[in-house]
Amino acid sequence: MVPMGHAAAGGFGPVVNADAFRAELAGKAVWKLLVKGLEVFVPGRTASIGDVRITASPALMHVPVFANGTGFGVQLRKGKALREPEREIYVRGDSGRIIGIAIVGPAAAIGTRTIDAVNLVRYARWLTYQTLYNPADSDSVGAAVRAARALQDVVFLDPAAGIGLGVEIDPVTRSPLSRLLVGFGDTAAVTVQAYPVTGRPAQPVRSQN
Numbered sequence: 001m002v003p004m005g006h007a008a009a010g011g012f013g014p015v016v017n018a019d020a021f022r023a024e025l026a027g028k029a030v031w032k033l034l035v036k037g038l039e040v041f042v043p044g045r046t047a048s049i050g051d052v053r054i055t056a057s058p059a060l061m062h063v064p065v066f067a068n069g070t071g072f073g074v075q076l077r078k079g080k081a082l083r084e085p086e087r088e089i090y091v092r093g094d095s096g097r098i099i100g101i102a103i104v105g106p107a108a109a110i111g112t113r114t115i116d117a118v119n120l121v122r123y124a125r126w127l128t129y130q131t132l133y134n135p136a137d138s139d140s141v142g143a144a145v146r147a148a149r150a151l152q153d154v155v156f157l158d159p160a161a162g163i164g165l166g167v168e169i170d171p172v173t174r175s176p177l178s179r180l181l182v183g184f185g186d187t188a189a190v191t192v193q194a195y196p197v198t199g200r201p202a203q204p205v206r207s208q209n
Helices: 018-026 029-041 117-132 140-149
Strands: 065-068 071-075 086-092 098-104 151-158 163-169 176-183 191-194 206-208
Touching: 018 191, 029 086, 029 098, 029 151, 029 163, 029 176, 071 163, 071 176, 086 117, 098 117, 117 140, 117 151, 117 163, 117 176, 140 151
Parallel strands: 098 151
Antiparallel strands: 065 071, 086 098, 086 206, 151 163, 163 176, 176 191
16 A cells, blocks of 8 residues: 555646545446456456555556556557457446446557557447447447447456556546556556546446346
């Protein structure tokens, strides 16, 4: 655990109370998607809210990482995805109209060397549409489009590359923020760094198969 009572936002925001921030983060859909993604697709790996490092200046990893106005991002070598990533779509809200997606697989599938909030959300929306669209059912087109547009939370994990990101999309401005930076090391616990922005309410999630 990072031994501090407050965490500076590194020039991107005000000083954040670490305990209050972690308590808020624990209730957010993006954190719950991270935990579910690890449980379902990367068994044996765990993330602890108490060990989350809060910073706008990410610690160095084995790949180049950065932070800007849209949160965290990573730079990867150009590669070719040998398989499609696994994914699970979740819904939340009373009407089930708010969508989240957990994606686990090769980062090369995203199609860009720079993986940040904007590029990841673009890919997640496409993947959400492709997952829900059924060529044999014309009625599925509208549902798939609506789900892609309703996307608000994305978690992407590439255990082989040792990295992951968690993104929130603001429901009002529709601006994405890459809030979580995930690192896979030699231990069962993954490292999580959180971008210090607060204010989105906590809501439950449930799986949509």
